[in-house]
Amino acid sequence: MDGLLRRAVGTQDKIEMIYLSNDGTVSQRTIKVLKVTNESIKAYCYYRKKFRTFKLTNILSVGPLRQKRGA
Numbered sequence: 001m002d003g004l005l006r007r008a009v010g011t012q013d014k015i016e017m018i019y020l021s022n023d024g025t026v027s028q029r030t031i032k033v034l035k036v037t038n039e040s041i042k043a044y045c046y047y048r049k050k051f052r053t054f055k056l057t058n059i060l061s062v063g064p065l066r067q068k069r070g071a
Contacts, residue, residue: 001062005041008033014046018060030065 008015017029031043034051041059045052 001059002036004062004064005033005036009036014065015062016065017054017062019054020058020060022058026060 030046033043035042040053040055042053
């Protein structure tokens, strides 16, 4: 997971993330990673349309953005 996040900083690729908030809510987010530290990532969240900080311990999974197939 750490490698994917750090690579995403350099490439500016969007990634998908499953995140557990402090209140126990699970959400799926599309983000663009801006900075990775030992405890968190700073990213632009397309779900909230804001710059956000996410705790690494609360990230359940990350992966490359899947392209939607046309009908």
